Amino acid sequence: MHFKVRAAAKEDCKEISRMIMELAVYENMADQVKTSHEDLKRDGFSPNPFYECLIAEVPDEHKTKDGHCLAGRSTCGHVSVSGQRQPGYTVVGYALYFYTYSTWKGRSVYMEDLYVMPDFRGKGIGTGLMAKVAQVGVEKQCVRLQLSVLEWNKPSLDFYIAKGAEDLTAKEGWHFLRFHGQTLDTLAKEAPKD
Amino acid sequence: MHFKVRAAAKEDCKEISRMIMELAVYENMADQVKTSHEDLKRDGFSPNPFYECLIAEVPDEHKTKDGHCLAGRSTCGHVSVSGQRQPGYTVVGYALYFYTYSTWKGRSVYMEDLYVMPDFRGKGIGTGLMAKVAQVGVEKQCVRLQLSVLEWNKPSLDFYIAKGAEDLTAKEGWHFLRFHGQTLDTLAKEAPKD
Numbered sequence: 371m372h373f374k375v376r377a378a379a380k381e382d383c384k385e386i387s388r389m390i391m392e393l394a395v396y397e398n399m400a401d402q403v404k405t406s407h408e409d410l411k412r413d414g415f416s417p418n419p420f421y422e423c424l425i426a427e428v429p430d431e432h433k434t435k436d437g438h439c440l441a442g443r444s445t446c447g448h449v450s451v452s453g454q455r456q457p458g459y460t461v462v463g464y465a466l467y468f469y470t471y472s473t474w475k476g477r478s479v480y481m482e483d484l485y486v487m488p489d490f491r492g493k494g495i496g497t498g499l500m501a502k503v504a505q506v507g508v509e510k511q512c513v514r515l516q517l518s519v520l521e522w523n524k525p526s527l528d529f530y531i532a533k534g535a536e537d538l539t540a541k542e543g544w545h546f547l548r549f550h551g552q553t554l555d556t557l558a559k560e561a562p563k564d
Numbered sequence: 565m566h567f568k569v570r571a572a573a574k575e576d577c578k579e580i581s582r583m584i585m586e587l588a589v590y591e592n593m594a595d596q597v598k599t600s601h602e603d604l605k606r607d608g609f610s611p612n613p614f615y616e617c618l619i620a621e622v623p624d625e626h627k628t629k630d631g632h633c634l635a636g637r638s639t640c641g642h643v644s645v646s647g648q649r650q651p652g653y654t655v656v657g658y659a660l661y662f663y664t665y666s667t668w669k670g671r672s673v674y675m676e677d678l679y680v681m682p683d684f685r686g687k688g689i690g691t692g693l694m695a696k697v698a699q700v701g702v703e704k705q706c707v708r709l710q711l712s713v714l715e716w717n718k719p720s721l722d723f724y725i726a727k728g729a730e731d732l733t734a735k736e737g738w739h740f741l742r743f744h745g746q747t748l749d750t751l752a753k754e755a756p757k758d
Binding site (some may be wrong): 373374375376384390393394399402403404405409413414418420421465469470471472473474475476477480482483497498500501502504505507508513514515516517518519520521522525529530531533534535536537538539540542544545546547548549550551552553554555556557558559560561562564 | 567587588593603607608612632666667668670677682694696698699701709710721727728734738740741745749751752753755756758
């Protein structure tokens with residue numbers, strides 16, 4: 371299936387927000403999503419953005435009339451809310467990433483989310499998104515592309531390993547730690563006075 | 565011991581670079597350090613910096629004449645290369661961090677390195693640096709402070725856990741993955757054409 375990958379624009383935040391929720395629903399964690407599309411706009415599309423995002427799109431002919439997307443369908447067009455046919459492409463996946471830094475190796479890129487809508491999987495779109503993140507990173511002189519995967523998510527782990535990723539938790543014993551909520555506030559209050 | 569924590573300036577990069585190397589030597593990984601103080605200057609002190617850094621300093625009276633630092637010494641002053649006594653403070657630790665993003669929770673801060681010179685440990689300087697990172701993060705509306713620790717580094721793991729960090733690798737099974745070198749280049753070349 372033909373698809374294209376492009377940098378997300380501010381106007382895509384509603385679609386990104388919808389897919390973030392789809393992914394969370396799939397993981398039975400919908401109640402954990404606290405970000406709105408307004409947050410995504412503010413945090414990704416201002417000076418010194420906190421993240422960058424890529425969008426995967428397929429031609430409109432893969433959409434149904436009500437806007438849901440079905441792969442392998444014949445051309446059926448898309449009727450928008452205004453009733454006008456929208457030419458072009460429809461969003462079916464995203465990769466959200468940001469830049470990190472290694473004091474030993476320098477610039478790195480970290481892929482926080484990679485999502486392709488279920489009907490569009492197995493068509494190379496996930497690989498396309500991830501490869502584009504790698505390309506963007508390499509162009510910015512990043513020497514690493516990093517990400518985290520839950521152990522039970524064997525299909526994803528296998529996918530990344532097959533693509534050449536090293537599992538540093540298994541190999542070197544890296545543990546990922548987090549302060550949040552009360553522990554974060556308590557810690558912040560221990561900061562020495564200026 | 566009195567110490568202060570402040571934001572690093574461009575001029576601190578040589579000192580930061582020295583401490584990055586000290587930490588790597590301690591870990592028998594000195595050959596892994598590829599960043600120079602020039603890289604640190606470029607990557608941390610330009611528009612859209614890749615990292616931010618805090619510096620911990622103690623009063624000059626804790627330094628020896630040749631510039632090495634010894635805790636608990638009486639006042640001895642410091643003779644610089646130019647032979648002039650340098651008033652003020654001497655750098656004994658750093659915390660290097662950057663901002664990350666959770667699609668569920670929003671802004672986060674990630675602490676890549678936390679280092680205090682051996683003679684100055686056990687005096688609250690490490691906690692002071694980390695707490696300041698937490699404070700800077702909270703001020704920027706970050707809801708998480710995250711970091712990674714090697715499993716064998718039990719003292720550090722215990723330190724963070726004691727401060728309230730959750731070990732998400734132990735608790736939820738997060739694995740940390742990396743593409744680098746040839747696998748990164750290969751992946752980047754798979755990116756779809758624009």
